Amino acid sequence: MIVSGSHFATNSIVFLSNSSSSYIVFRFIFLGFLPRSKSKQKDLILNLSDLGLPLVIFESPNRINKTINLLKEVDQNCQIFIVREMTKIFEEYFELKDNIVKSQGEISLIVKFELNSHKPVSISKALQTVKDLPKSKAAKILSHIYKIPKNNIYKLLN
Numbered sequence: 001m002i003v004s005g006s007h008f009a010t011n012s013i014v015f016l017s018n019s020s021s022s023y024i025v026f027r028f029i030f031l032g033f034l035p036r037s038k039s040k041q042k043d044l045i046l047n048l049s050d051l052g053l054p055l056v057i058f059e060s061p062n063r064i065n066k067t068i069n070l071l072k073e074v075d076q077n078c079q080i081f082i083v084r085e086m087t088k089i090f091e092e093y094f095e096l097k098d099n100i101v102k103s104q105g106e107i108s109l110i111v112k113f114e115l116n117s118h119k120p121v122s123i124s125k126a127l128q129t130v131k132d133l134p135k136s137k138a139a140k141i142l143s144h145i146y147k148i149p150k151n152n153i154y155k156l157l158n
């Protein structure tokens with residue numbers, strides 16, 4: 001499992017998706033909130049979708065539909081599992097069937113991209129993909145995927 005940020009929240013989201021749907025997730029990339037710039041969002045999602053791992057994303061109710069449209073733009077066949085207000089009385093979770101979500105409160109997404117569209121990614125392309133992430137997060141992700149020590153990844157990131 002690739003986890004950084006809020007371990008409890010991330011693990012709970014993935015556990016909930018595993019127990020509540022056809023989504024079985026063993027390894028994933030936790031992104032937290034996406035960058036504000038649409039071009040940076042698209043580049044990040046496009047490049048990370050090639051790694052073949054589901055993405056866990058936090059999103060606000062104001063931006064959820066724009067994010068869903070962007071995910072569908074990257075891969076029309078991606079599967080999106082939504083968790084809203086996790087651990088609260090109004091908790092709900094569902095697989096997205098249409099492209100519009102009317103929701104308030106905390107929203108988390110687990111996004112699985114179509115497996116056939118993935119091809120192995122070179123370490124140099126992966127380094128370029130994670131350039132906008134904090135170096136510690138990027139090193140943790142790439143170290144896990146490529147089975148390279150984090151110290152070596154740090155050197156490549158500099």
